[in-house]
Amino acid sequence: MRKEKSSELPFAIGIPALLWQVLFFYLPLLFIVGTSVILLAEDGSFAGLSFKSFGNFLTPVYARVIFFSLLLGISNTVICLVIGYPLAYFLAFTGKKFKNFLLFLLIVPFWTNFLLHVYAWFFVLEREGVVNTLLMRLGVIHEPIHFLNSVFSIMIMMVYYYLPFMVLPIYSSLERFDRRLIEASLDLGATSLETFRKIVLPLTLRGISAGFFLVYIPSFAEFAIPELMGGDKLMFVGNAISHYILGEGTGSLGASFTVISCTVLLLTAGGFYLLLNRLLTPKQRCDG
Amino acid sequence: MGKIARLLFIATIYLFLYVPIIVLIIFSFNTESFPSPWKGFTWRWYEELFQSTHLWKAFSNSLIVALSSTLISVTAGVLLIFYAAQGGRIGKYLFLFYGNLVIPETVLAVSLLAFFGLMSIPLGLTTLVLSHTLLGLGFVVPMVYARFRELDYRLTEASLVLGASSIQTFFKITLPLLSPTLVTTALLVFIISFDDFILSYFCAGSSSQTLSLYILSMIRSGVSPVVNALSTLLLFLSSLLVWIFFSLKIRARIF
Numbered sequence: 274m275r276k277e278k279s280s281e282l283p284f285a286i287g288i289p290a291l292l293w294q295v296l297f298f299y300l301p302l303l304f305i306v307g308t309s310v311i312l313l314a315e316d317g318s319f320a321g322l323s324f325k326s327f328g329n330f331l332t333p334v335y336a337r338v339i340f341f342s343l344l345l346g347i348s349n350t351v352i353c354l355v356i357g358y359p360l361a362y363f364l365a366f367t368g369k370k371f372k373n374f375l376l377f378l379l380i381v382p383f384w385t386n387f388l389l390h391v392y393a394w395f396f397v398l399e400r401e402g403v404v405n406t407l408l409m410r411l412g413v414i415h416e417p418i419h420f421l422n423s424v425f426s427i428m429i430m431m432v433y434y435y436l437p438f439m440v441l442p443i444y445s446s447l448e449r450f451d452r453r454l455i456e457a458s459l460d461l462g463a464t465s466l467e468t469f470r471k472i473v474l475p476l477t478l479r480g481i482s483a484g485f486f487l488v489y490i491p492s493f494a495e496f497a498i499p500e501l502m503g504g505d506k507l508m509f510v511g512n513a514i515s516h517y518i519l520g521e522g523t524g525s526l527g528a529s530f531t532v533i534s535c536t537v538l539l540l541t542a543g544g545f546y547l548l549l550n551r552l553l554t555p556k557q558r559c560d561g
Numbered sequence: 562m563g564k565i566a567r568l569l570f571i572a573t574i575y576l577f578l579y580v581p582i583i584v585l586i587i588f589s590f591n592t593e594s595f596p597s598p599w600k601g602f603t604w605r606w607y608e609e610l611f612q613s614t615h616l617w618k619a620f621s622n623s624l625i626v627a628l629s630s631t632l633i634s635v636t637a638g639v640l641l642i643f644y645a646a647q648g649g650r651i652g653k654y655l656f657l658f659y660g661n662l663v664i665p666e667t668v669l670a671v672s673l674l675a676f677f678g679l680m681s682i683p684l685g686l687t688t689l690v691l692s693h694t695l696l697g698l699g700f701v702v703p704m705v706y707a708r709f710r711e712l713d714y715r716l717t718e719a720s721l722v723l724g725a726s727s728i729q730t731f732f733k734i735t736l737p738l739l740s741p742t743l744v745t746t747a748l749l750v751f752i753i754s755f756d757d758f759i760l761s762y763f764c765a766g767s768s769s770q771t772l773s774l775y776i777l778s779m780i781r782s783g784v785s786p787v788v789n790a791l792s793t794l795l796l797f798l799s800s801l802l803v804w805i806f807f808s809l810k811i812r813a814r815i816f
Binding site: 286287288289290291293294295297298299300301302304305308356359360363367373375376377378379380381382384385386387388389390391392393394395396397403433436486487490491493494495496497501511514515518519524527528531534535538539542 | 567570571574575577578579580581582584585588633634636637638640641643644645649651654657658660661662663664665666667668669671672673674675676679691692694695698702752755756758759762763772773776777780784788792795796799800802803804806807
């Protein structure tokens with residue numbers, strides 16, 4: 274390090290975080306992109322660029338994997354939003370005395386190892402689990418239902434795990450929301466639905482989109498829940514990636530698949546971002 | 562009517578969240594293993610749990626990784642803010658840290674795995690700390706920087722005008738003002754690293770099992786009341802942490 278100028282010392286001090294980020298975040302990502310297109314000769318030397326491995330994924334099998342992941346990500350996000358927004362609204366505005374306690378109850382599972390929740394759901398959904406036992410006792414069913422290893426159990430677990438990711442950002446944007454705006458809107462003759470649509474929703478857009486991406490991005494690439502709750506039957510992007518990367522000699526295929534799915538993810542996330550903004554920002558007020 | 566419907570809705574959500582947990586806890590005290598119904602109360606599974614050396618190894622590994630990655634990411638974050646406080650412009654680098662939110666952890670994990678392979682860095686605790694620190698930085702830098710930007714600059718000015726050096730000002734004014742945010746983010750990073758599964762799954766190697774991987778191997782080998790006992794203890798621990806978090810009155814900015 275040069276030290277002739279005292280003003281240079283601080284930059285050297287500021288650099289570890291940046292260096293760490295570049296070295297261990299962007300370099301590996303770049304490396305994956307590189308692996309997906311670089312051809313190596315027998316001896317490991319550079320032998321040119323090729324996009325051939327991408328071609329392997331233009332088959333219906335892989336298109337299906339990506340399509341199902343999109344479906345998984347979107348449905349999970351929408352369900353979390355539909356359940357999470359009213360919950361956050363309740364916590365922020367109506368919860369009162371129990372607000373902190375309810376918030377506490379929401380955060381505890383969120384801060385506990387997620388594998389424990391997968392494990393806990395086995396007890397509920399098993400052949401001889403709580404739900405089946407209850408339904409049999411009540412005489413609703415006579416044969417236990419197979420809940421596990423299905424789309425149903427995957428979705429239950431996804432919503433269960435990702436719900437707080439949606440609720441907390443929306444809650445914090447609602448908590449900062451000035452309630453007098455609602456009163457003003459109602460006083461000025463808007464119905465409560467109009468008030469919600471034109472005042473509350475647009476002003477909590479930041480929370481909604483934060484929640485949206487906190488849920489959508491990881492659930493698109495989720496691999497643990499489908500693997501544990503889906504019994505290896507259903508393949509999603511995350512499973513395919515981990516399968517190829519951990520497999521023998523399929524690293525390059527894995528890299529290409531990672532690049533493809535990341536591109537799809539970023540494009541769709543960007544699209545949703547624009548859509549959310551378009552839908553929820555109030556139209557130009559030109560009627561006045 | 563609307564009120565009843567609302568309460569019913571909230572109750573259903575909390576039932577959904579807590580029925581599995583309660584069932585899990587109940588079965589940790591049952592003398593017979595699941596799916597046998599309730600037979601009697603026992604501490605046996607807890608005793609068995611405490612005798613497991615594997616568990617304590619995994620637990621201490623997770624603790625080491627979580628503590629070191631929290632320490633490194635918070636220190637690096639503070640240093641970066643220190644640089645900013647000396648008049649350095651870090652705003653233009655900040656976008657680098659938002660990548661952690663956009664790129665799914667699974668993708669980061671496989672990239673790191675491939676990268677460590679290429680660099681011939683052996684997988685183990687080191688690679689775990691390396692990768693978990695990234696998770697930490699993704700939270701620490703944006704959150705602490707946001708708070709730093711909100712600080713009243715007049716306090717810094719006052720300190721400088723009254724003759725303190727900029728370094729003194731940082732340690733006596735800026736850092737104490739940032740400390741609630743630092744505690745919050747440190748706690749958050751610790752929890753995230755301690756509970757992390759995806760990065761650990763890919764970057765741990767076979768020698769250094771973390772708690773998550775230990776639980777995974779136990780789940781794979783079938784239902785066992787010992788896992789229930791472990792889960793109950795971990796739930797208790799995280800409730801304790803959340804409670805501390807709440808009573809510190811610093812939860813304002815979880816996100």
